[in-house]
Amino acid sequence: MSATLADPVVKTAIRTPLGEFLRRFRRQKVAMVALGVILVIAFAAIFAPWVAPFEPAAPDYDHILEGPSLLHYLGTDAYGRDVLSRIIWGGRVSLTVGFLSVTLGAMTGVVLGLISGFFGGWVDGVLMRLMDVLLAFPGIVLAIGVVALLGPGIDNVIYAIAVFSVPVFSRLVRGSTLALKQTLYVQAARSIGVKAPMLMLRHILPGAMPGVIVYASLRLGTSILTAASLSFIGLGARPPSAEWGAMLADGRSYLGVADHVTLFPGIAIFSIVLAFNLFGDGLRDALDQKLR
Amino acid sequence: MLAYLVRRLAGTIPVVLAVSIFVFGFVHALPGDPARLEAGPEASVADIEAIRVDMGLDGPIWSQYLRWVDNVVHGKLGRSIKTRAPVAQVIGERFMPTLWLTLVAMAWAMIVGVGIGVLSGIRRGSWQDKAGMVLAISGVSFPGFWMGLLLIDLFSVRLGWLPTGGYGTWQHFVMPAFTLGIGVAAVMARFTRSAFVEVSGEDYVRTARMKGASERVVAWKHTLRNAMIPVITLTGLQFGFLLGGAIVIETVFSWPGLGRLLVDSVSFRDYPVIQAEIMLFSIEFVLINLLVDLLYAVANPEIRLK
Numbered sequence: 001m002s003a004t005l006a007d008p009v010v011k012t013a014i015r016t017p018l019g020e021f022l023r024r025f026r027r028q029k030v031a032m033v034a035l036g037v038i039l040v041i042a043f044a045a046i047f048a049p050w051v052a053p054f055e056p057a058a059p060d061y062d063h064i065l066e067g068p069s070l071l072h073y074l075g076t077d078a079y080g081r082d083v084l085s086r087i088i089w090g091g092r093v094s095l096t097v098g099f100l101s102v103t104l105g106a107m108t109g110v111v112l113g114l115i116s117g118f119f120g121g122w123v124d125g126v127l128m129r130l131m132d133v134l135l136a137f138p139g140i141v142l143a144i145g146v147v148a149l150l151g152p153g154i155d156n157v158i159y160a161i162a163v164f165s166v167p168v169f170s171r172l173v174r175g176s177t178l179a180l181k182q183t184l185y186v187q188a189a190r191s192i193g194v195k196a197p198m199l200m201l202r203h204i205l206p207g208a209m210p211g212v213i214v215y216a217s218l219r220l221g222t223s224i225l226t227a228a229s230l231s232f233i234g235l236g237a238r239p240p241s242a243e244w245g246a247m248l249a250d251g252r253s254y255l256g257v258a259d260h261v262t263l264f265p266g267i268a269i270f271s272i273v274l275a276f277n278l279f280g281d282g283l284r285d286a287l288d289q290k291l292r
Numbered sequence: 293m294l295a296y297l298v299r300r301l302a303g304t305i306p307v308v309l310a311v312s313i314f315v316f317g318f319v320h321a322l323p324g325d326p327a328r329l330e331a332g333p334e335a336s337v338a339d340i341e342a343i344r345v346d347m348g349l350d351g352p353i354w355s356q357y358l359r360w361v362d363n364v365v366h367g368k369l370g371r372s373i374k375t376r377a378p379v380a381q382v383i384g385e386r387f388m389p390t391l392w393l394t395l396v397a398m399a400w401a402m403i404v405g406v407g408i409g410v411l412s413g414i415r416r417g418s419w420q421d422k423a424g425m426v427l428a429i430s431g432v433s434f435p436g437f438w439m440g441l442l443l444i445d446l447f448s449v450r451l452g453w454l455p456t457g458g459y460g461t462w463q464h465f466v467m468p469a470f471t472l473g474i475g476v477a478a479v480m481a482r483f484t485r486s487a488f489v490e491v492s493g494e495d496y497v498r499t500a501r502m503k504g505a506s507e508r509v510v511a512w513k514h515t516l517r518n519a520m521i522p523v524i525t526l527t528g529l530q531f532g533f534l535l536g537g538a539i540v541i542e543t544v545f546s547w548p549g550l551g552r553l554l555v556d557s558v559s560f561r562d563y564p565v566i567q568a569e570i571m572l573f574s575i576e577f578v579l580i581n582l583l584v585d586l587l588y589a590v591a592n593p594e595i596r597l598k
Contacts, residue, residue: 133310136574138532140539141554145570148558149321225435229540232437233555248438255441256449266438274433281429 024286031282037275041268045091054082056089056242065258075260077250083260086242087268093243094272097158098224104162106216109169110208114200116170117177128174131167139164140226147235154227154243157236161223172215176208183207210287217283221276228269244269296589304582308575312364315571316357319563326563329373364571370564374557379568383550389459390542390549393472394534396465401473401480401530406523408477409484413519414511416489424481431478436537440471440544457546468545472537476530483526487519494518521591528584532577 026032044051053073060080068075074083116127134142146160177200180186186203194203230236231245238246244265251261319326327344328335335343344350347370348359363369369379412424447467448456454463491497492515500514501507539551546552550569557565 129306129310132307133314136307136311136578137570138536138573138577140536141570141573144539144554144558145318145566148561148563148566149318152558221433225433228435229437233540233543235555235558245435245437248435248441252441255445259445262438262441262445266435266442269435269438270430270433273435274430277429277433 021286025282028282028285031279031286034275034278034282037271038279041091041272041275042095044088045095048088048092052082052085052088054085056081056086057240058082065254065261067258067260074264075258077247077261078254078258083247083264086247087244087265089242090244090247090265090268091272093154093237093241094224094227094269097154097161097227098220098276101158101161101223101227102165102216102219104158105165106169106212106219108162109166110173110205110212112166113170113173113175114177114204114208117174118181118196118200118204124174127170131170134164134167137164140229143226143230144235147230152235152238154231154237154241157227157230160230161226165219165223168219169212169215172211173208176211177204180204180207214280214284214287217276217280221273221280224276225269225273293589297586300582300585300589304578307578311574311578312361312571313357315567315574316360318570319567320353329561329563330371369568372557372562372565374560374562374565379564382553382565383568383572386548386550386553389547390535390538390551393465393468393542393547393549394531394538396469397473397534398476398527398531400469401476402527404473405477405480406484406520408481410488410511410516410519412481412485413488413492413515421485425485428478428481428485431474432482434474434478436471436475437540437544439474440467440541443467443471444544457544459548464545468541468547471544472534472541475537476534479530479533480523480526484519484523487522488515491515491519521588524584524588524591528581531580535573535577 048056058081060076062080063072063076064078064080066072066076066080072082072084074087077083077086112127112131116124137145142164143157143160146163147156150156150159181199181204186199189199189203227236228243228245228248231243232249234249236245237243247265248262248269251258251265254261325340327340327347327349330347331340331343341350348356348363350356367380369383371377372379372382375382408424408428412421415421444456444467447454454466458464497510497514500510505514535551538547538549539554541547542549542551543555550572553565554569554573556562557569
């Protein structure tokens with residue numbers, strides 16, 4: 001008797017939050033395509049030495065500024081370097097800068113947001129005023145200030161971009177923390193004597209994570225775009241390196257002569273940024289309607 | 293309203309003070325000695341000391357800070373290391389071109405962005421809505437400097453219709469203002485649409501429709517006016533985005549504005565100019581947000597009465 005009752009229960013798939021999320025995310029066709037684009041670019045970047053047909057830095061002065069051909073699929077630049085190979089290697093730089101800066105900025109922001117929201121009072125006041133100050137510098141100006149301080153170079157661009165991601169994440173997490181610390185399960189955990197760090201990390205943080213993940217994905221697009229902009233104006237990766245923004249800066253001198261040198265790296269930046277934005281939108285829709 | 297104004301102004305003061313400490317600290321965090329840098333390679337120790345006193349970099353740090361603030365308030369920003377001209381003059385020359393560029397960009401971006409957002413909101417789910425939103429998300433992801441290069445390639449190099457860069461006539465404005473505004477127009481469109489959709493679900497919109505108001509009146513009078521309130525706030529934030537964007541776009545189009553000045557100064561390590569510019573950019577941004585908040589309070593009584 002009890003066995004027959006249990007049967008239908010066993011047959012229904014268990015609905016875990018993760019399973020629910022994956023089911024909803026898979027329905028977002030655009031976001032799935034975006035994920036595909038991200039994976040292809042990431043794959044090419046990780047396996048660049050095997051995927052790229054040429055050495056990214058090898059000059060070939062017999063074939064400069066050649067248009068796309070069967071030998072060089074996307075043509076060559078002013079030094080005869082293969083544009084496709086440079087874009088593939090450049091993907092490494094862009095993705096690394098994007099991931100590291102967002103991770104660094106998000107982690108700092110999450111910790112500050114948790115502390116701010118959890119403790120409230122003067123700690124909250126001081127931290128949030130500090131975030132107001134960081135937000136008082138319009139985005140890229142803060143990054144340029146950091147680069148001016150540390151010197152140009154791609155490593156410093158990572159720190160620069162991380163700094164201006166911090167306030168966004170800390171405000172987001174502070175908001176969720178304020179709401180979550182009133183919930184019954186957090187109150188219950190507190191009542192049985194769970195200590196503050198454990199409350200924040202085990203009981204509040206998981207509830208705040210969906211928002212963090214969505215913002216991180218949208219932020220990746222912005223960060224990659226900012227890094228490329230900084231390289232383009234000569235404050236990030238220096239011209240000989242295969243970075244997409246720096247490649248565009250190189251190609252500037254050959255407009256009208258060899259358009260492919262500026263066209264293709266631009267398409268690369270646009271695709272990855274668009275992909276991250278669409279992916280982030282899809283994540284948001286799948287994770288939580290209220291975040292819209 | 294007056295109480296709100298005072299409260300909001302008072303809230304701005306600590307932010308401006310903190311920004312000034314940041315910017316002041318900036319020069320002190322720099323590698324090397326600014327006085328030695330200012331003096332040049334052939335200066336003697338006594339010369340350097342004299343310059344240090346002249347620059348207000350002697351004595352305890354708090355007194356340096358106070359003298360620096362005093363100087364900034366009186367427009368004494370030091371001299372550019374590159375051109376030896378007073379920083380206030382260098383910045384003054386570059387101020388108007390950037391102001392005009394951002395205003396023109398903001399104007400078209402607002403009109404087009406809000407327009408697309410409203411149309412998408414009215415015809416939700418239609419092909420116009422979908423096309424508008426595809427445009428919007430593309431616009432957000434578009435590298436402005438790349439768009440700039442593509443436009444120069446087409447309209448200047450190939451067609452010869454517009455100048456590649458520089459400043460002066462209305463033709464000089466077309467491409468930079470268009471390029472600078474794309475991102476803002478896109479954000480505006482997305483945001484206006486969602487604000488519009490949200491307001492369409494409100495009871496007073498339903499009531500207006502029930503009274504027999506035409507769809508046109510419902511859309512423009514009842515929905516749009518309420519949907520515009522959050523859009524005002526966004527405008528302030530977007531101004532900051534424009535100021536930042538101007539830095540890159542001015543470089544693309546050789547625009548003689550503050551953005552290109554900042555980039556040149558960073559490359560040249562012209563610290564007095566960098567310092568003054570970062571201060572100016574952030575204070576401008578803080579002031580614009582203050583102005584926007586006040587406008588917001590005028591539009592929404594709930595805020596100022598809280």
